[in-house]
Amino acid sequence: LTGEDSTATGKGVLGDTKSFNTLVISKGSYLVDRTRGNGIFTYDAKNRTRIPGTLWLDSDNVYNAAYDGAAVDAHAYAGQTYDYFQDVHNRNSYDGNGAELISTVHYGRSYNNAFWSGSQMVYGDGDGNTFVPLSGALDVIAHELTHAVTDTTADLIYQNESGAINESMSDIFGTLVEHHFNNNPDWQVGEDIYTPNVAGDALRSMEDPTLSGDPDHYSKRYTGTGDNGGVHINSGISNKAAYLLANGGTHYGVSVNGIGNDKAGEIYYRTLTQYLTPNSNYSHFRVSTIQAATDLYGASSAEVASVKAAFSAVGVN
Ligand SMILES: CCC(=O)Oc1c(C)cccc1C(=O)O
Numbered sequence: 001l002t003g004e005d006s007t008a009t010g011k012g013v014l015g016d017t018k019s020f021n022t023l024v025i026s027k028g029s030y031l032v033d034r035t036r037g038n039g040i041f042t043y044d045a046k047n048r049t050r051i052p053g054t055l056w057l058d059s060d061n062v063y064n065a066a067y068d069g070a071a072v073d074a075h076a077y078a079g080q081t082y083d084y085f086q087d088v089h090n091r092n093s094y095d096g097n098g099a100e101l102i103s104t105v106h107y108g109r110s111y112n113n114a115f116w117s118g119s120q121m122v123y124g125d126g127d128g129n130t131f132v133p134l135s136g137a138l139d140v141i142a143h144e145l146t147h148a149v150t151d152t153t154a155d156l157i158y159q160n161e162s163g164a165i166n167e168s169m170s171d172i173f174g175t176l177v178e179h180h181f182n183n184n185p186d187w188q189v190g191e192d193i194y195t196p197n198v199a200g201d202a203l204r205s206m207e208d209p210t211l212s213g214d215p216d217h218y219s220k221r222y223t224g225t226g227d228n229g230g231v232h233i234n235s236g237i238s239n240k241a242a243y244l245l246a247n248g249g250t251h252y253g254v255s256v257n258g259i260g261n262d263k264a265g266e267i268y269y270r271t272l273t274q275y276l277t278p279n280s281n282y283s284h285f286r287v288s289t290i291q292a293a294t295d296l297y298g299a300s301s302a303e304v305a306s307v308k309a310a311f312s313a314v315g316v317n
């Protein structure tokens with residue numbers, strides 16, 4: 001690719017204007033950001049299901065059309081998520097080695113999903129009722145990119161308890177990235193792109209997983225075979241613990257002193273990248289998180305005490 005690095009502005013899925021990096025050539029500009037790692041590249045699937053599809057080319061370097069919104073957000077939010085891992089955790093892209101960030105938008109028809117394919121991010125447009133285009137939420141994009149971080153570190157097997165921890169790590173860092181950029185931060189997941197006609201709901205709640213029918217205590221874990229053994233269900237147990245660790249609270253009679261987002265993020269990042277392994281279960285997750293907190297803050301620290309209390313509060317002892 002030869003061209004000139006530039007910036008453009010455009011409207012995202014929710015109509016908000018933002019700027020991002022592009023590559024200008026004679027006939028327009030590509031959604032290519034060469035300022036981060038080995039580059040961020042955003043593609044158009046044109047509502048088919050071949051990925052990555054066509055590298056996004058805009059003829060006038062203005063990205064305000066309705067069709068452009070999903071691409072604007074996928075590109076800009078991938079850049080923000082890159083910046084979070086680089087600036088906060090000194091990790092250069094998801095593999096620590098500047099790996100290209102590839103995103104495809106307009107995947108399929110009315111496709112109510114987003115996923116990490118194993119090598120790239122993929123976003124559907126939603127059906128307009130359950131979801132609007134799924135790249136429209138920063139916590140969703142950071143969730144997907146965290147799957148890539150997990151796959152290149154702990155590589156947690158995507159089923160049963162290791163899969164629930166995999167999912168929770170994506171919800172945790174999705175939320176921490178949303179707070180880092182102060183993007184209407186909360187402890188819900190996907191709220192900005194979920195059910196546009198229903199106010200106040202979310203795909204999942206970390207603050208209260210039972211709002212989306214998910215367990216907030218290990219004794220209530222799902223033991224069936226659906227959802228790969230409940231990876232998006234039993235993630236609620238860890239999500240609740242993370243909410244308590246950062247914010248504090250009393251849950252089933254156990255009190256947790258909150259330690260804040262930044263320290264919680266340091267502890268979960270070290271746990272994910274240094275201690276968890278493909279087969280880690282919730283018991284190993286507790287031990288690993290205590291060890292990570294001990295490394296960072298000391299065995300008799302308030303942070304270690306809060307980690308122990310947070311896991312105990314959700315029944316992981
Ligand atoms: C918060 C993002 C999220 O959960 O994306 C998914 C959706 C919307 C459907 C199926 C799987 C996923 C996923 O990435 O786990």
Ligand SMILES: [Zn+2]
Binds near residue numbers: 143147167170
């Ligand atoms: Zn996920």
